[in-house]
Structure formats: structure tokens, C-alpha cells
Amino acid sequence: MLLMVIGFMLSGPSAVADSSRCTPSGCAGQARFVSLGEHLYVDDKLADGHSAVAVYWLEGGTGPFEVWNPNGNGSTVDHNLELAEGSWIYYYVCLGEYGLRSILSGTCSAGVTDYA
């Protein structure tokens, strides 16, 4: 049976990212932000037993929020945000253990600010 889960795709979207970040040492996890429609994509790019997780803050004094991709190598989670035009998002990507919602220390990328 094919389960259709909103926000989960087996392959990456065609939209071009306006910014992206990779986890250190080989980009096992990647986060990409596309301003058009305000999508934050989280890619798992390595069969390493870990999940990819994007961590982000928003204008308005809120965060961190976490977007997990527990679906394995080659998968992408599309986190569709609703942001005011011109507002900012600050994010980075890490590896983690989805079951415990635990981010692995030393696996996080540098952060980046992008705009809706």
C-alpha cells in the first residue's frame, strides 16, 4: 500500500533553494529554504542510521522549531511555512535520533538567515 503523507516526498522537489545548509563531513543531512511559498526542505542524503533535522527560529521571537526527516536515505520532508512577506527565518541542520528527538552534538551546520 502506498501511504501518502503530506509533506513527505520520496525525491527532492524541483524548486531551487534560495539557501541551504549541509551537516559537516559529507552532507548526510541537508536543509534548504525556498522563499517562494516558504518551504523548508529537509533531506536525508546518507544511509547512516541517523535522521536529518532542521532547527529554525522565526521573526517574532519564536523558536527553536524542529523539522525531522526520519524517512531514510534519499528522502525529503517538505515543511510548508506561512511567513509574512519579507520576514526572516534563521535555520541550520543537524543529525539526530528521531525516536528520542535527540540531536547529536557536533553534527550541526552553521546557521543561515533567509527571507520569505
Next chain:
Amino acid sequence: MPERPVNRRIFVLGGLAAAGTAALPGWTGASTPAPRSVTPNAIRYPFELGVASGDPTPDGVVLWTRLAPAPLNTDGHGGMPNADVTVDWEVAGDQSFASVVASGSTVARYADAHSVHVEPVGLAPDREYFYRFRADGHISPAGRTRTAPPAGAMPAQLRFAFGSCQHWEEGWYHAHRGITADRPDLVLFLGDYLYENPSSALSTVRGYVITSEADTLAEYRHRYAQHRTDPQLQAAHAVAPWLVVFDDHEVENNWNSTNQTAARREAAFRAFYENMPLRRSSLPVGSSIPLYRRIQWGALARFHMLDTRQYRNAQAPTGSCSTMRDPARTITGGTQEQWLLAALAQQTARWDFLGQQVFFAQRDDDNLRSTCLTNSTDAWDGYTASRDRIAAGWVQRGVRNPVVLTGDVHRHWAADLRLDYYDHSAPIIGSELVTTSITSSGAGGSSPPSQTWMSNNPHIRYWQDQRGYVLATLTPAQLTAEFKIVTPSVLEPNPANVTIRTDRRFALLDGQRGLQNA
């Protein structure tokens, strides 16, 4: 692990802070906060940290902003390029900026984290004004400010709010929403604007980007910037001029004159100055900052804004009577003490407020002179000779209405002051109003002092462990203090589910001593 905030924006900018979104005269063609058009190869909308004003005089006020289009970038420069930027400013008598009364340009320097401190002069006394900035074609939100009454004039009323201790992670800034709604003439912030501590894993509603302890210039700058992304804090800054002092956490918990490196002080003081509406007279010099100062409000009030951190001796060991009572010890330093006492001898205002950090009144567990079982040796209890010199000083000088305003302790307290607290029949010589925290200690709910403790400290009149602030209404005849609390708690994110109400009201009458229920 606690639930993280819901992924939706529940806050909106306060009315004043959003004023820049309207179509305003002058500066036409520039972008306003929404929509935020971006010119290619130019700076993005840089006023993400809002605007502020402070330290009013009869003819001026300091105006502040800091350019940061990407406020959470961890280098502390907020996404600004390594270049200095010209910033225009203007002050108007009306919110639509139809009557601009002062304007000019200044330079936001990369070396100063693109902070701007403008000190317009020549404004009319006792007047409401509005101000805004422009940089690279972008216009800031508008702020409301006001000048002080002229020297010698007796205004009919002054409304001021005071707050302290706004731990970013431990609650939502509903108290700032309340301050904004009150539209006071002044806001006093009595310290712990931020906390240098590492991020806490428990009881948090939101989190730092940099989770380690802040101890470098970049980290302090970043932490200020993260605080200033809060729309309620921005709105409270935009609604009135602030008088700010720091306490300990702007540097490190319980710091004193002996236990910090010069490098850390320099970094902390510099970041504090860069992010506060302080005058150039408060500009740090290396590892020191001239922070204590006086703000006169006509013939009605003086605010002696004290610095009880930078010059204090090290805290006494708990229970060490000999150290706590050592007459050579000081919490203010000798120079500041003499500065204060000299001013108190020149009574130019009906009410004298000591705006400062830590608990002034005695809090003693057993009321025995032999034990010194105080709540905190970090407070004035740990420096009793210093307290005695100042309290006796205002008594000897015949100060008409001395009132101490305090933060630090994350609780509302109200207390009468005595020269000898062990003698419960000793005359009352003044009063102290202690504001609870804006957010620090979160939901609260601790046990109140016991009946025994209260009977040992009968000068203590009130205690409340909820978050909030104090709103004071001052007239020549009376000070009314409303102790505001946020219910059910600052852990609730949605303002629609939060009530800000007066929990207790006290009055002080001109020329009389002692708190009155009101």
C-alpha cells in the same frame, strides 16, 4: 523534553512600533516595514530590532536603533556588511511626521555592531515626540518618546513603569505588552535584561541560538539581538523613554568588583551600551562604564539610577556578621555614595527615587542581631554599613519622600524602611517597591514567607510570586504603585489567554512615612 512553541506567529507589533507601516509624509519613496522591498545589492530591511529612546532631559532624549537585517547571525553583526552606514533620523511632534522639529544624520559603524545613539537637543520641555530612522532607503518603525518638564516646574502627574529580569527562555513577554498598553511617561528597567547563562533544558518556552554561556562580545551582542526580536519588547521600548541599569546577569551571575576579567567586563559593557538607549556620557571606557546617573523630572521627581555592581566589594560569606557589617565595605563605591548623598542634600524635587538592582530592606530569618541569617548577602543586607550610610544620609538631609525601586528577586515585594530593623518600633524612614520579574522563574508558585518569618520582618508588607511589573502614578501629593501580575502564567503563549491585572495597590503620601493600602 518540553513542548516547543507552536509554529505560528501569534504576536503582532504594537501599535506604535507598527506606525512606520503607514504612508507617512517626508522620506517618500523609501521602504517601510511592510512591505519590505529590497533594492538589489543593498541592505535588506535593517530595523529588525526596533527602536528605543531613553534618559530624557527638558530639551532632549537619546534615540537608539541597531541595524540588523539578519539578527540571529551568530557573529553578532546581525547580517550587516563590514562597512559603516549612514543613518538619517528625525523627530516630529506628531505621529504622522507632518511636523518634523529635528533631523540629522549619523553613522552606524560596523565596529559598534551598527548601533546608533542620537542625542537631539533643542526640543521643547514636557512634550511628547515621535521619532524614526532611515537607512539605505528603509524606514524604521516610529517610536514615541517625551522630554522631561523644565527645572522647577511641577507637573501634575508622572506615570512610570518599572520592571526587571526578563529571561528569554523562561516565558513570554506579556508584561511588556502590559507596559505598552499603559503608555507610561517613563519605563525603568532595573537589571537582568538578559542572562548570560547557558541555555536551560527545562521549563523553557523558547531557546537561544547560541546555547553556551555568553562571555564574548559577539555572544553578548547576539543575545541582545535575540531578545530584541521579541515584538512585545520592541513595542515597550517604542512606547516611552527608558532608564536602564544593569544588574549581574548582563555580565555574569553575582559579579562584583573583584571577580571578573577585564576582557569580559569590556565585552559585556560594550554590548550593553550598544544595545541600550544610553547617552554618550555612559559610553564604556575599556573595562569600566559610567552608568550611575540622575534624571530630573521637573520639581516632581528625581531618579538616582544606581550601579550596585561595578564598585561593590565581594559578597560576604553567608551568616558572616563581621564581614556583612564591616564599615569599610561598600556596595556602591565611595565616589557614587558621595555623589548620591551630595545630591540628596540639594532637594530639587518632591520625590527622590533610588532606581537600583538588589533588595534594600533587611530580610532576616530570626530577627537576632547575633546571627545575620539574611536571605542574600548579594543584596544590601550583605553591605549593611553601606545601607546605613545612605539611609541615615537621607534622614539627616531631610529628604522629603525617599523611595527605593528594586528588581532582582523575581517576586513582588513592598517594604517600609528603618534605620534599625531589629527594633520593630523604630521609625519608618522611607519605603521600597520591588518589582517581580518580566519572565524569570517562569510559572512561579513558590511558597510565601512563613508567618514566623513575616513576624520577624514586620516592615515587609507584601509578597507575590507571579511575573509582571509595577505601574506607578506620581503626583505632588501621592505615589500610587500598582503591582501588576500576568495570569495564568508567562508560559502561556497566546495573549488572548492571558490577563494582566493589578494584584495589590499601595500609596505613599507626600511628607508621610509608610506604605498605605490603596
